[in-house]
Amino acid sequence: MQFGRGKPKRGGSATLNMSSMIDVTFLLLIYFIVTTVFSPPEDQLTPALKVEQGSSSVETDLEPQIVTVTSNGSQQVYQIGDQTVADRSQLATILVRLPNDPGIIIRVDDGVTVGFAIAAVQEARDAGFERVTYVPVSP
Amino acid sequence: MTPMIDIVFLLIIFFMVAAQFARESNVELNLPAEQGEQDAEHDPSKLVLNILPNGEIVLDNTRGAIDLTELELLVEAVIAIDGATWQNITIRADEDSSTKILNEVLVILNRQGLSATRIATEQP
Numbered sequence: 001m002q003f004g005r006g007k008p009k010r011g012g013s014a015t016l017n018m019s020s021m022i023d024v025t026f027l028l029l030i031y032f033i034v035t036t037v038f039s040p041p042e043d044q045l046t047p048a049l050k051v052e053q054g055s056s057s058v059e060t061d062l063e064p065q066i067v068t069v070t071s072n073g074s075q076q077v078y079q080i081g082d083q084t085v086a087d088r089s090q091l092a093t094i095l096v097r098l099p100n101d102p103g104i105i106i107r108v109d110d111g112v113t114v115g116f117a118i119a120a121v122q123e124a125r126d127a128g129f130e131r132v133t134y135v136p137v138s139p
Numbered sequence: 140m141t142p143m144i145d146i147v148f149l150l151i152i153f154f155m156v157a158a159q160f161a162r163e164s165n166v167e168l169n170l171p172a173e174q175g176e177q178d179a180e181h182d183p184s185k186l187v188l189n190i191l192p193n194g195e196i197v198l199d200n201t202r203g204a205i206d207l208t209e210l211e212l213l214v215e216a217v218i219a220i221d222g223a224t225w226q227n228i229t230i231r232a233d234e235d236s237s238t239k240i241l242n243e244v245l246v247i248l249n250r251q252g253l254s255a256t257r258i259a260t261e262q263p
Contacts, residue, residue: 035158137242
């Protein structure tokens with residue numbers, strides 16, 4: 001048996017077969033394109049924060065309106081004044097009729113979901129309130 | 140062929156890095172689907188608090204849940220050492236989580252002197 005270690009043929013050019021590498025590279029590319037999950041764009045709501053202490057209330061000339069987000073038995077509801085609504089579009093209808101200057105307080109009870117409570121903050125912002133205050137209410 | 144291979148490699152690197160960042164930074168949550176305030180200026184967060192649907196509070200994917208006592212110490216440290224204000228602390232709460240935990244977190248933030256809060260939403 002002879003193993004040739006001869007000189008390269010005169011005039012011949014050395015070529016590297018790239019096909020396999022390109023195949024692998026394309027497979028990797030496809031894998032990463034398929035598996036990459038881009039997180040959806042996030043925004044933020046920035047209500048002021050106030051914790052109620054005892055039964056003290058600050059008296060001002062412009063008393064802010066209060067929306068209470070609470071659970072009414074099995075249903076989550078928004079209470080504003082003597083009105084109780086479960087639907088955010090009804091809440092929006094009420095909020096746009098209120099004066100914006102005094103600001104608005106969103107009192108959130110413990111037993112509701114975050115999504116339901118944050119909807120009230122969003123509706124208050126959309127109704128044009130500059131001063132939205134989130135008040136956590138724990139029993 | 141060489142430019143094409145260059146581009147393909149660049150694409151691969153981009154997707155690898157993007158996938159890695161996405162995995163590390165964000166805890167997967169269903170945030171409340173709200174428009175938010177559409178304010179283009181967001182201060183960078185020095186502390187992100189994730190509230191999971193089961194009520195656990197986690198900072199990121201690499202560490203476990205923390206309790207309210209640890210949270211209070213952490214918030215105190217971030218304010219004292221990093222000079223964080225309320226604009227630098229973001230709360231990412233799952234829309235199905237109970238407001239019980241969110242309220243407790245907000246009470247802690249308020250106790251630490253923060254006058255407002257930043258609650259993350261996901262644009263619908």
